[in-house]
Amino acid sequence: MPLAVGGLRLASGVSFLVAPEKANRMWGDKEPPSPTAALLLRSMGYRDALIGGLLAWASLRGRPTRGWLLASAGADAADLVGGMSVHRDLPRSQQVIGLGGAAVGIGIGLWGAFRRS
Numbered sequence: 469m470p471l472a473v474g475g476l477r478l479a480s481g482v483s484f485l486v487a488p489e490k491a492n493r494m495w496g497d498k499e500p501p502s503p504t505a506a507l508l509l510r511s512m513g514y515r516d517a518l519i520g521g522l523l524a525w526a527s528l529r530g531r532p533t534r535g536w537l538l539a540s541a542g543a544d545a546a547d548l549v550g551g552m553s554v555h556r557d558l559p560r561s562q563q564v565i566g567l568g569g570a571a572v573g574i575g576i577g578l579w580g581a582f583r584r585s
Contacts, residue, residue, distance in 0.1 A: 469580055470523055470533035477520025477540055484513025495569070496561035515543055534581045541577025544570045 483491040488509040492501050501509060523536035548570035555563060 469583075470537060471527040473537065473540060473576060473580060474520045474522070474524030474527055474533075477516050478524055479520070481513045481515065481517030481520055484509050485517060488513065496559065496563075496565035498559065498561070512547075519543055537577045537581040539577075541574045541581065544573030544577060548574065 480491075483494070488506050489500055491513075492505075492509055519536060519539050523533055523540060525531075526533045526536055548567060551558070551567045551570060555567065558566070
C-alpha cells in the first residue's frame with residue numbers, strides 16, 4: 469500500500485511539474501492558470517514528487533513508511549484547509565475533485581500510518 473500511495477503522489481507531482489496547465493485541468497479547473505497560480509501548481513508538484521518519491525523509495529527498501537504517510541496526509545490536510553478558505557469561489561468540479569481528493573488523501577495517509585504492520 470505505501471508503494472502505491474507513493475507512486476500515485478509521485479506521478480501527480482511530476483504531472484504538475486511537466487504540464488501544470490494540463491494537470492490543473494485534470495483537477496477540475498477549466499480556465500488556464502494565472503502566472504501566480506502556475507507557480508503555486510509547480511510548488512505543489514515539487515512537494516508531491518518529493519513526498520511520493522521518498523515514500524515509494526522507503527517502501528521499496530523495506531524502510532519505515534509511517535512518517536512519509538503522515539507527511540502525505542499533512543500535505544493533503546494543508547490543501548484541504550487552504551481550499552476551504554476559497555470553497556465558495558471554486559467551481560463545482562474543483563470543489564468535488566480538489567477538496568474531495570484532499571479529504572480522501574488525508575484518510576489514506578492516516579490509515580496507512582496507523583495500520584498494524
